[in-house]
Amino acid sequence: MKNTAVLITSEKLNLQDCYDFVQDDACGGIALFVGTVRNSTKNKEVSLLDFSAYEPMALKEMQKIADLALTKFQIHKIAIHHAVGELQIGDIPVIIAVSSAHRKAAFEACEFAIDTLKETVPIWKKEHFNDGEVWVNSHP
Amino acid sequence: MKIQLLFFGIATDLVGENSIFYELNSAEIVLALKKELLIRYPKLKNIEEFAIAVNEEYAEDDLVLKENDVVAIIPPVSGG
DSSP states (O other): OOEEEEEEEESOOOOOHHHEEETTTTTEEEEEEEOOOOOOEEEEEEEEEEEEEHHHHHHHHHHHHHHHHHHHSEEEEEEEEEOOOOEETTOOOOEEEEESSSSSHHHHHHHHHHHHHHHHSSSEEEETTTTTTETTTTTO | OEEEEEOTTTHHHEEEEEESEOOTTTTTTTHHHHHHHHHHHGGGGGOOEEEETTTTTOTTTTTTTOOTTTEEEEEEOOOO
């Protein structure tokens, strides 16, 4: 039985899919992290975000995170889904779902997964403003 | 020998390419390629730093490149 699910899609992410994947009768809890597009950055109004990925490598790196989370924490299953393309304010670029027998492991694995994703997975976002656009993290 | 170079994120905009074939000396290491790229594409200096991935895996500076390697320029990532 597969305990990890990683996905990159240009479709709208589905919270229920992530929940259903990790749901397990042996689990006492499920932790979900849902990333959402914020309406401003550094006090500047954001109109939309454009996500792009080096998809085959990004999937490999997401799989590494999922596999590592399974070995580091006492968890049953983990799903990591990421969206690409143009996302509007309030849309969901990332979902991480983790199930475990006891809640602490699920919380810790969830935080580990999103923190690591933000450091290693080759996905980039461009912030669009009314007066221009900026690649996030890319400038000195 | 020939390798394929892939550019992502801000690097695509700075270089004006997604993908090119690139000729380099045999047995060149990643660090030497990085230096060559900064000379060929001085605008890459506008990025704080960039990593290199070879065949879809992050590569250390001393990795020796081979014919037909797919080498990606990875600017600071910003997923999530």
